[in-house]
Amino acid sequence: MGNFKDDVFIRLGFYVSYVAIGLGALFGLLQVLERVPGISIIPADKYYLSLTAHGVIMALVFTTFFIMALAIYVVTRELGIDTYSHALNKVAYGLVIVGTVMAAVPILLGKASVLYTFYPPMKASPFFYIGATILVIGSWIFAANILLTVKKWRSMGNTDKKLPLGVFGVVATLIIWYIATIGVAIEMLFQLIPWSLGLVERIDPLLARNFFWYFGHPLVYFWLLPAYIVWYTVLPRLLNVRLFSDFLGRVVFMLFILFSTPVGYHHQFMDPGIEAGWKYLHTATTFFVFVPSLITAFTITATMEMAARARGGKGLLGWIKALPWRDPTFASVAFAMILFGFAGATGAVNAGHNLNYVVHNTAWIPGHLHLTVGSAVALTFMGVSYLLLPMLTGRKLYSTKLALTQVYLWFIGMILFSAPMHYLGILGSPRRTYDVTFGGHPSTQGWAPLLVLAAIGGTLLFASVMLFLYNVLRTLTSGARVEVAQPSNVEIPQGSLGVVDNFKLFTAIALLLVLMAYVVPTMNIINLGTPGAPPVVIR
Amino acid sequence: MSINKYEKAWLGFSIIMVFAFLGITGYFSFVVGFQPPQDAEVIDPTKIDEDERFANPRVEEVIPGELYNVYMVARMWSYTPKEIRVPKGAYVKFYITSPDVQHGFHVVGTNVQANVIPGYITVITAKFEKAGEYLIVCNEYCGRGHQFMKGTLIVTEG
Numbered sequence: 056m057g058n059f060k061d062d063v064f065i066r067l068g069f070y071v072s073y074v075a076i077g078l079g080a081l082f083g084l085l086q087v088l089e090r091v092p093g094i095s096i097i098p099a100d101k102y103y104l105s106l107t108a109h110g111v112i113m114a115l116v117f118t119t120f121f122i123m124a125l126a127i128y129v130v131t132r133e134l135g136i137d138t139y140s141h142a143l144n145k146v147a148y149g150l151v152i153v154g155t156v157m158a159a160v161p162i163l164l165g166k167a168s169v170l171y172t173f174y175p176p177m178k179a180s181p182f183f184y185i186g187a188t189i190l191v192i193g194s195w196i197f198a199a200n201i202l203l204t205v206k207k208w209r210s211m212g213n214t215d216k217k218l219p220l221g222v223f224g225v226v227a228t229l230i231i232w233y234i235a236t237i238g239v240a241i242e243m244l245f246q247l248i249p250w251s252l253g254l255v256e257r258i259d260p261l262l263a264r265n266f267f268w269y270f271g272h273p274l275v276y277f278w279l280l281p282a283y284i285v286w287y288t289v290l291p292r293l294l295n296v297r298l299f300s301d302f303l304g305r306v307v308f309m310l311f312i313l314f315s316t317p318v319g320y321h322h323q324f325m326d327p328g329i330e331a332g333w334k335y336l337h338t339a340t341t342f343f344v345f346v347p348s349l350i351t352a353f354t355i356t357a358t359m360e361m362a363a364r365a366r367g368g369k370g371l372l373g374w375i376k377a378l379p380w381r382d383p384t385f386a387s388v389a390f391a392m393i394l395f396g397f398a399g400a401t402g403a404v405n406a407g408h409n410l411n412y413v414v415h416n417t418a419w420i421p422g423h424l425h426l427t428v429g430s431a432v433a434l435t436f437m438g439v440s441y442l443l444l445p446m447l448t449g450r451k452l453y454s455t456k457l458a459l460t461q462v463y464l465w466f467i468g469m470i471l472f473s474a475p476m477h478y479l480g481i482l483g484s485p486r487r488t489y490d491v492t493f494g495g496h497p498s499t500q501g502w503a504p505l506l507v508l509a510a511i512g513g514t515l516l517f518a519s520v521m522l523f524l525y526n527v528l529r530t531l532t533s534g535a536r537v538e539v540a541q542p543s544n545v546e547i548p549q550g551s552l553g554v555v556d557n558f559k560l561f562t563a564i565a566l567l568l569v570l571m572a573y574v575v576p577t578m579n580i581i582n583l584g585t586p587g588a589p590p591v592v593i594r
Numbered sequence: 595m596s597i598n599k600y601e602k603a604w605l606g607f608s609i610i611m612v613f614a615f616l617g618i619t620g621y622f623s624f625v626v627g628f629q630p631p632q633d634a635e636v637i638d639p640t641k642i643d644e645d646e647r648f649a650n651p652r653v654e655e656v657i658p659g660e661l662y663n664v665y666m667v668a669r670m671w672s673y674t675p676k677e678i679r680v681p682k683g684a685y686v687k688f689y690i691t692s693p694d695v696q697h698g699f700h701v702v703g704t705n706v707q708a709n710v711i712p713g714y715i716t717v718i719t720a721k722f723e724k725a726g727e728y729l730i731v732c733n734e735y736c737g738r739g740h741q742f743m744k745g746t747l748i749v750t751e752g
Contacts, residue, residue: 100738170735176639176712177695177737260696260711300601325698325709327634327716331623334630338619342612349608353601408619409628412705416698416733483702485733489741496744498702498729585636585713591670591695593737 059131061138064148066447068124069440071152073527075117076433080520082109087472087513092492092503099489103168103593106487110171111162114274114428116155119190121436122281123151123197126225128443129284130204133219136211139203143196150193157186168593170487172267173247175258178590181251188243191236198229217556220304224284227308230562231315232277234569238269238319250590257587261328262580268319269573276315276344278428280308282391282435286355289439290388294362294379299354305555307354310347312561314340317572324411328583333576334408340572341406348399355392383458387438390466391431394473398426401477416487418509419480422473429516430469437523438462444527450534457526464519472512475505631708633717639693642667648691653678659752666690668697668710671739673730677746682725691715698734701747709734722749 082105089096097105127138138144160182161167167179205218205226218226242263250258291298298304320337323329360374368377379385401423404410414420441458445451452458484491484502491506493499554560597605622628642648647665651674654663659681667674668690680686690699692712699716700707706720722728730745 099741103735103738103740106735168738174696174734259713261714264711300598303597303601323709324630325707327631327708327711327714329632331629331632334632335620335623339616342615345612346605346608350601350605353604357598357601403615407615408630409622410619412630412707415707416700416709483700483729483731485698485700485731487735487740488731488733491741493729493731493741493744496729497727583634583636583714586638588639588712591737593695 059137060141061127061131061144062447064144065124065128065131065443067148068120068127069444069447072117072121072124072436073440073524075112075120076437076520077524079109079113079117080517082106082112083513084517087510089489090491091506091510092490100165100168102489103170104162104165107168107170108159108162111158113433114171114278115187115190116159118278118428118432119151119194122228122277123148123194125281125284125436125439126197126201126228128447129221129225129288130201133221133288134204134208136204136208139200139207143200143203147193147197147200150196151190152193154186154188154190154193157189158183159186161186172271174267175247175250175260175263176588176591178251178592181248184243184247184251188240188248191239191243194232195236198232201225201229219288220298220301221284221288223305224280224287224308226558227312228277228280228284230312230558230565231273231280234312234316234562234565235270235273235277238266238271242266242270257589259580259585259587261326261583261585262577264323264326265319265329265573265577265580268322269316269569270319271322272319273315275427276311278432280311282432283307283351285435285439286351286388286392289442290355290385291358291362293382293385293442294359296358296362296365299357299361302555303350303354307347307350309555309561310350311344312558312565313568314344314347316565317568318344318406319573320576321406321411324408325415328580329576330579331408333572336572338406338408340568342403345399345403348395352392352396355388359389381455381459383455383462384438384442386459387434387441387462387465390462391434391438394426394434394466394469395431397473398423398431401426414480416485417480418476418484418486421486422476422480425469425473425476430465430473434462434465434469437465440523440527444530445534445537445539448531448534449536449539450530451537451539453526453529453534457522461519461522461526464515464522468512468515468519470512472509472516475508475512479505479509631716631718635689635715635717636713637691637715639691639712642691642693647689651675653680660684662686664688664690666699668692668699668732668743670694670737671732671743673699673732673743673745675745677748678730679748679750680722681752682722682749683752685719685721687717687719689715689717695736696734697736697743698732700731700733702729702731704728707733722747725749725751 085105161180167183169177169179246258246263249255287304318337318341320334321341324334363374363377366377368374648667651665651667662680690710692710697710708716708718710716728747732743
């Protein structure tokens with residue numbers, strides 16, 4: 056398979072995401088060190104600035120750019136055609152970049168230290184909200200271009216073929232993105248933007264939370280599904296085996312379309328004004344999202360076992376040793392999966408109607424989300440970069456050894472960071488707080504050693520990102536020019552999957568579930584009729 | 595389209611587990627009564643002083659030893675009253691509101707916590723079974739002084 060005209064966008068997306076993860080890691084390092092009692096590097100306002108920057112850069116910029124690039128990669132390689140329109144890609148990337156810069160400048164100037172959840176009535180510069188909105192509009196155009204590409208491929212005499220699994224996953228991811236961003240679009244256009252411009256005086260902060268988390272949780276699956284696409288499609292090729300079950304892989308993506316969005320209230324269990332019964336419904340839908348991830352755990356592990364046995368692995372668990380643990384991409388996926396397993400368990404606590412109030416807004420939460428987006432997603436993205444960059448640039452990876460070190464360092468660093476964060480959370484230590492000593496209150500005794508441990512873990516994570524970036528930079532500037540084997544043409548199976556191939560049907564059911572989960576409680580909030588809150592500017 | 599028998603078993607196990615989780619969670623929520631906060635009243639955050647409860651934030655003894663109302667204002671960056679004293683084993687009903695931004699309210703070491711949202715009054719009820727001095731922290735970011743926002747809850751022997 057030759058190169059595609061759209062490869063320029065794949066490279067651009069990857070490079071922007073690498074700059075983002077480097078910046079984000081720097082802010083992250085500042086925070087873990089600052090939280091150690093007795094160490095103070097920056098004043099409080101700069102801490103919250105860096106906290107906002109870390110969240111926005113890692114959760115929105117790093118992920119979005121990488122995912123856009125990966126989506127183009129998967130679609131062009133699996134379908135064997137360029138995307139529908141080069142010009143649309145240009146427009147989409149342009150808007151996403153303009154939006155990112157527009158939101159980033161006020162953050163870095165300290166005019167938008169509102170964290171990545173931007174809860175009103177704390178008010179940021181209007182540029183922050185408008186920039187974020189432009190970013191989302193750009194992503195919509197991007198998604199449309201990818202979906203049109205699939206349509207074009209269908210019209211090229213492929214009407215009776217199954218979509219290749221990777222493309223299937225990309226389509227599912229984009230459908231989730233469209234459904235999810237309805238929430239943030241409503242929040243931005245009808246609440247935050249007019250209010251931040253002073254066109255309306257007041258805002259209903261509870262309603263804003265309602266729309267934010269309508270978007271905020273499926274956002275997690277927008278990050279996660281591309282990692283799953285790598286696990287489902289890149290990993291079997293790397294191991295030279297067939298995926299254990301192609302059919303269940305498709306079922307998994309469809310289940311995510313159904314259950315990704317109607318789950319937001321598990322972020323709002325502690326909110327007044329939303330009835331416990333509705334919160335319980337969201338507990339139920341959140342628990343259902345475990346099912347596709349549990350299927351994935353089985354399918355991917357079984358795929359690995361098949362590969363290991365083909366390589367001569369023996370025994371009930373002895374086959375694990377026969378896996379290519381010295382391959383950085385394989386190791387990254389394997390570690391990403393292990394860490395994500397823990398995230399599943401701690402996520403069950405978050406989603407629990409009556410366990411959540413022990414951990415809500417404590418250090419447990421960042422502990423959890425660094426296992427999800429920070430491990431399952433970020434580690435997979437770094438690991439797959441080692442495989443994809445040589446294919447995209449025609450340059451050999453600078454150092455496999457360094458890459459391997461980086462992956463192991465991330466795994467160890469993440470355990471050291473995440474485990475104490477979870478434990479701090481159970482002890483009641485709040486998240487997103489500059490200093491958690493509270494005047495040396497006895498309740499905070501015992502927190503200090505855990506904060507030190509988390510700082511050590513965070514430092515290792517920072518070192519890991521730096522190793523990654525160094526390796527990428529050396530590969531791009533001085534990697535030996537080689538003819539890198541492109542992935543083999545995927546065989547595209549004929550025939551229909553019946554209902555499991557019907558995106559329209561699943562999207563319709565998903566929208567129905569969203570309406571069921573949200574219409575009544577949202578109306579109830581509106582009917583409470585708060586006069587709303589005027590803006591408060593944080594300086 | 596056929597599914598491997600082990601995978602089928604795993605799928606069955608997964609679904610049963612999810613329903614078991616839901617059953618346990620539902621039992622504790624709706625039978626035992628461990629429910630998340632839900633009650634709310636609305637209030638104009640610019641006029642909380644016009645509400646007698648928040649003009650004079652306090653602990654109010656309703657039934658001695660049995661029921662206490664706490665009217666509390668959470669603002670940048672303090673709680674009023676900053677110290678609450680209640681006897682152990684009594685029901686304590688908190689009414690909390692904010693005149694500025696969102697705040698958290700978490701009694702460290704317990705499962706008593708709620709979000710405080712301007713425009714609303716958060717209403718939660720708790721019962722403290724162990725005497726002692728508890729730290730109350732704000733765990734919703736509320737500006738550059740967020741880390742200073744704390745309170746004290748003293749549960750007396752009776």
